Structure formats: C-alpha cells, structure tokens
Amino acid sequence: MKQVLLSVLIITLLSDIPNVVADSLFNLTGVVGSTSPYYTSPGHPGNNPHNLNTYYRINGRSSSNVITVSFPFFQLEKHRLCNFDSLAIYEGPTTTARLIGKYCGTKSFFTVTGRGQYMYMNYRTDRNIHSIGFRFRFSIAASNAPSCDQLSIGGGPNSGNITSPNYPLNYPHNTDCRYRINAGSATRIITLLFTAFNLESHIDCKYDFVEVHTGFKGNWSPTSKKYCGSAVPARQVITGQQYVYIRFFADRSVARSGFQMRYIISGGGSCDQLHLGGEPGSNGVIFSPNHPSDYPKNIMCRYKVSSSCHNNTIHFTFNAFNIERNAQCRWDYVEMFSNCTVTPVSLGRYCGSNVPDPITRRTACMSMKFKTDSSVTMSGFNITYTISGSCYGSTGVISSPSYPMNYPNFAQNNYVVKPPNATLIRLGFNDFDMEGTESNNCRFDSLTIRQGNETGPILSKFCGFLGSFTREYAATKLTLMFKTDRSVTRRGFQCVYTKV
Numbered sequence: 319m320k321q322v323l324l325s326v327l328i329i330t331l332l333s334d335i336p337n338v339v340a341d342s343l344f345n346l347t348g349v350v351g352s353t354s355p356y357y358t359s360p361g362h363p364g365n366n367p368h369n370l371n372t373y374y375r376i377n378g379r380s381s382s383n384v385i386t387v388s389f390p391f392f393q394l395e396k397h398r399l400c401n402f403d404s405l406a407i408y409e410g411p412t413t414t415a416r417l418i419g420k421y422c423g424t425k426s427f428f429t430v431t432g433r434g435q436y437m438y439m440n441y442r443t444d445r446n447i448h449s450i451g452f453r454f455r456f457s458i459a460a461s462n463a464p465s466c467d468q469l470s471i472g473g474g475p476n477s478g479n480i481t482s483p484n485y486p487l488n489y490p491h492n493t494d495c496r497y498r499i500n501a502g503s504a505t506r507i508i509t510l511l512f513t514a515f516n517l518e519s520h521i522d523c524k525y526d527f528v529e530v531h532t533g534f535k536g537n538w539s540p541t542s543k544k545y546c547g548s549a550v551p552a553r554q555v556i557t558g559q560q561y562v563y564i565r566f567f568a569d570r571s572v573a574r575s576g577f578q579m580r581y582i583i584s585g586g587g588s589c590d591q592l593h594l595g596g597e598p599g600s601n602g603v604i605f606s607p608n609h610p611s612d613y614p615k616n617i618m619c620r621y622k623v624s625s626s627c628h629n630n631t632i633h634f635t636f637n638a639f640n641i642e643r644n645a646q647c648r649w650d651y652v653e654m655f656s657n658c659t660v661t662p663v664s665l666g667r668y669c670g671s672n673v674p675d676p677i678t679r680r681t682a683c684m685s686m687k688f689k690t691d692s693s694v695t696m697s698g699f700n701i702t703y704t705i706s707g708s709c710y711g712s713t714g715v716i717s718s719p720s721y722p723m724n725y726p727n728f729a730q731n732n733y734v735v736k737p738p739n740a741t742l743i744r745l746g747f748n749d750f751d752m753e754g755t756e757s758n759n760c761r762f763d764s765l766t767i768r769q770g771n772e773t774g775p776i777l778s779k780f781c782g783f784l785g786s787f788t789r790e791y792a793a794t795k796l797t798l799m800f801k802t803d804r805s806v807t808r809r810g811f812q813c814v815y816t817k818v
C-alpha cells in the first residue's frame with residue numbers, strides 16, 4: 319500500500335514539470351535511387367523531451383528494395399542494455415519484424431541496412447536525463463538479387479524443413495537468405511535440428527555461413543551463433559522467444575551442398591494460471607515465464623488466486639522483482655487487482671527493481687496481470703501467495719495452475735482440503751496427465767497427497783497418465799502438493815473433493 323501511495327505522489331509531483339508525453343508516428347517515403355533530406359529527433363539539437371515514444375516508418379515502396387539509414391550524429395543516454403533512452407531499428411513495417419539492433423550512447427557515423435519494403439524505428443526516452451538525440455537520412459536502392467527470404471515460417475505449433483537454395487545441389491554464389499520462424503507466442507518452444515550441413519569452411523566463418531539469432535541481450539546487438547564447414551550444428555532448443563531469425567550467406571566463390579534443417583514448434587500458447595489458491599493453509603509460487611532468466615517479449619499472463627469465502631485472507635509476498643522501469647509502468651508491468659470480476663479494481667501497477675511491499679486482502683479472489691512489450695526484457699518476478707483464515711468449503715474443485723493448458727515448469731503449489739466435520743475425504747479426479755511414471759517414484763513431476771499439512775505423512779504420490787479415478791482417505795484434512803521439474807509439461811489434473 320505504501321508503494322502505491324508513494325508512486326501516486328511521485329506522479330503528482332512530476333506532472334508539475336513541463337513534459338512532452340508523445341506517441342507519434344512519422345511516415346517517410348522515397349523512390350529507388352533517391353536520398354531523403356536529413357531528419358532530426360524531436361527537439362534536436364537541443365535536449366530531447368522526456369517520455370517520448372516516437373516511431374518512424376520508412377516505406378521503400380517495393381519488397382525487392384534495400385533501405386539504408388545513415389546517422390551522422392547520434393547521442394543518447396548510455397546504458398549497457400539501452401534500457402533508458404534508445405533507438406530500436408526493425409527490418410519491416412512494425413516492431414514484430416526482425417530487430418536489427420537497439421542503439422544508445424554516443425556513436426560516430428554509422429549506417430543500418432535492411433531489405434524489403436519497410437524499415438521501422440522506435441525512439442524512446444524515459445523521464446530522467448536528457449539525450450541530445452540524432453540526425454538521420456535514408457536512401458533506397460533496388461536489390462540486384464532475387465529474394466530467397468522466407469519470413470513467414472511457422473505461426474503456431476507445427477514443424478517443417480528449411481534448406482539452402484538448390485539443396486542438395488550446390489548453393490549459388492552471392493546468396494543472402496533470411497528465414498524467420500514464428501512460434502506464435504513466446505511461451506512456446508522452438509527446436510532447431512540440422513539434418514545436413516556442408517558450407518565453405520573458415521575459422522571465423524567469414525565467407526559462407528548460417529547465422530541463428532535467438533535472443534536480444536548484452537549490448538542489444540542480437541545474440542547469434544554462426545556456423546560453417548561440415549560439422550553438423552548441435553540441436554538448439556529455444557525458449558522465451560516468439561521469433562527465431564536465421565540467415566544464410568554465401569560469398570562470390572566456393573559453393574557446397576548447403577544445409578537442411580528441421581524446426582519444431584511445441585508447447586502451449588498461454589502463460590495464464592487461473593487455478594491458484596485453495597482453502598486456508600494453501601500456498602504456492604507465481605513467477606514470470608523463464609524466471610530467473612529474462613521474461614519473453616509481447617506476452618500477457620493472467621493469474622487468479624481464489625479461496626472458498628470472502629472471510630479468508632490472500633497474501634502476496636514478493637521474493638524477487640525486476641521489470642523494465644518506467645515512471646507510469648507503461649511498457650512492462652505487473653498489475654494487481656482486488657477481485658476477479660470482469661472489470662476488477664486495480665491496486666496498482668508495479669515495475670522497476672524495487673521489491674514491492676507485501677499485499678494482503680480479505681477477499682475470496684485476487685487477480686494479477688503481467689504484460690510485456692516488444693523490447694527490453696529482464697529477470698521478472700517470483701511471488702509467493704498464501705491463504706489464511708478459518709472458512710473451509712465442504713466441496714470444491716482443484717486444478718493444476720494452467721488447466722486445461724499445460725502446467726508450467728518449476729511449479730510449486732499446495733492445496734489444502736478440509737471439509738467441515740469430515741473424517742473421510744473423497745478426491746474424484748476427472749482428468750490426470752503428468753510427466754513421469756510411478757516406477758521411477760514420480761521423481762520428475764508429481765502430485766503428493768499428505769495427511770494434515772505439508773509435513774504430514776504421505777498417503778499417495780501420483781504421476782503419469784492416469785485418466786479419471788477416485789480415492790478416499792480417512793483424514794480430517796489433506797494437503798495436495800503439486801510439484802514440477804525443469805522440463806516436459808502436460809495438461810495436469812482436475813479433481814473434486816467432498817466429505818464422504
């Protein structure tokens with residue numbers, strides 16, 4: 319609560335400072351052979367305004383053109399990850415196109431080249447420290463090679479093959495092909511499996527190469543792996559990215575058979591966890607996808623923690639918190655809501671690296687939203703929820719956190735069941751599907767039933783595919799402990815508990 323009041327106060331104070339808060343788009347265009355006039359960032363050569371969010375879309379008018387943008391002057395607030403003021407440049411019409419790079423700091427003359435009809439640039443400033451900005455102009459040229467790009471691969475769970483041109487015959491000289499694999503959602507998994515590989519060899523892969531871009535980190539130049547020669551690259555499993563970009567480049571001499579690669583897109587498209595909570599004594603952990611690694615871009619995850627009545631209390635404790643900082647938490651944020659109605663009441667948005675104070679509410683349900691945009695990703699959050707109180711339902715439904723979608727890795731959720739006056743409790747499972755087998759003691763993913771609380775005697779341990787089944791336990795209270803490991807996820811379970 320203190321946190322919420324404090325940020326309201328800061329926003330109020332800041333609003334007295336003259337400030338441009340602008341979301342603007344400039345459409346720029348030209349024809350083949352032309353060079354544009356110089357453009358400058360807002361306010362340049364004076365200080366650029368705070369809280370800018372400006373877009374430039376350059377239209378080269380034909381998908382077979384090449385657009386080159388040159389920057390004779392560039393000076394933005396410096397940061398290792400360009401988290402504060404930055405210019406991101408994309409090869410395409412929107413921020414979902416290939417990110418060529420994200421730039422900040424002071425740079426001497428540089429150019430950025432992209433192929434296709436559009437280049438898109440996003441200039442952002444935060445609410446601190448002025449940047450002087452930049453000047454740029456662009457030129458448009460016709461490409462002299464027919465395009466071998468394949469930019470619309472994937473789109474959802476599926477698989478397919480990608481090969482170099484002419485495969486298995488030798489690839490042509492002067493080849494530059496880009497492939498973009500779209501998983502449809504950053505919560506899915508992309509597996510790349512090279513099945514054949516033969517390119518001109520060089521110690522630094524200087525001549526012919528395959529380059530796989532899977533992430534955007536470090537200095538905000540996309541991280542990539544480069545391959546050449548005849549060693550078949552190892553299988554790659556990519557998580558937390560909606561897109562993977564592959565480039566195949568061959569220079570003007572020496573040709574070989576090239577490569578063949580299989581891609582597989584798997585996993586669920588949702589990161590929602592709407593079945594958290596339980597009777598008093600229940601608890602669990604909510605964490606951002608991939609935590610403690612960086613969360614994915616462009617996701618929206620919803621979480622719901624509910625209990626059996628309005629007189630129980632729901633607590634949230636923040637164990638770790640690191641989300642892209644912005645004064646109004648406009649870009650990436652966690653938002654808490656005091657109930658779970660269609661239009662719930664917001665308790666505030668959280669971002670930055672200050673760990674928020676715990677949140678406690680006497681209510682039957684609280685919800686939470688985690689939203690990220692198309693740039694800057696960080697380690698995210700780890701939050702523990704607990705339920706306390708004295709009100710227990712005599713019957714109810716318990717499901718794994720994302721049911722019927724696949725459960726997350728590293729899940730840890732404990733559900734307490736204590737029907738009033740019960741001495742025999744029935745658990746009726748409608749559906750049960752988890753990784754593992756009872757023969758290896760369910761050591762990967764499991765649902766453990768304990769008598770009493772989390773430290774009570776183990777009555778059952780379930781895993782594998784069990785379909786529907788019923789069990790009865792002579793107990794007044796049970797704790798169902800759901801735990802998953804670092805890989806392989808399935809649908810999970812749904813169960814109805816009653817007093818017999």
Ligand SMILES: *[C@@H]1O[C@H](CO)[C@@H](O)[C@H](O)[C@H]1NC(C)=O
Nearest residue numbers: 342343344345346375377411
């Ligand atoms: C720029 O182009 C987009 C897409 O064609 C259009 O929606 C937008 O209104 C244009 N903006 C301006 C300022 O002309």
Ligand SMILES: *[C@@H]1O[C@H](CO)[C@@H](O)[C@H](O)[C@H]1NC(C)=O
Nearest residue numbers: 477478479480513578579580
């Ligand atoms: C892809 O390649 C594999 C062998 O590497 C082959 O079995 C499969 O049929 C190919 N699929 C398509 C769609 O070409």
Ligand SMILES: *[C@@H]1O[C@H](CO)[C@@H](O)[C@H](O)[C@H]1NC(C)=O
Nearest residue numbers: 656657658659661662663681
């Ligand atoms: C949701 O919360 C608001 C404010 O606390 C309250 O006015 C509203 O009645 C609640 N709705 C439900 C269904 O509990």
Ligand SMILES: *[C@@H]1O[C@H](CO)[C@@H](O)[C@H](O)[C@H]1NC(C)=O
Nearest residue numbers: 603605609610637700701728
């Ligand atoms: C979340 O934090 C808790 C408590 O510090 C820790 O036990 C748990 O392993 C963490 N989970 C993840 C996925 O980081």
Ligand SMILES: *[C@@H]1O[C@H](CO)[C@@H](O)[C@H](O)[C@H]1NC(C)=O
Nearest residue numbers: 628629630631706707708709
């Ligand atoms: C509500 O919960 C509190 C704390 O657990 C308890 O003392 C009180 O009796 C409960 N009230 C009702 C109406 O159940």
Ligand SMILES: *[C@@H]1O[C@H](CO)[C@@H](O)[C@H](O)[C@H]1NC(C)=O
Nearest residue numbers: 710711712737738739740817
């Ligand atoms: C539990 O038992 C007590 C005493 O026998 C009784 O007063 C109460 O109504 C029972 N509660 C329920 C939910 O059956």
Ligand SMILES: *[C@@H]1O[C@H](CO)[C@@H](O)[C@H](O)[C@H]1NC(C)=O
Nearest residue numbers: 599769770771772773774775
């Ligand atoms: C669990 O139950 C045992 C036995 O009733 C008790 O000694 C212990 O304190 C309880 N633990 C927790 C965490 O409530």
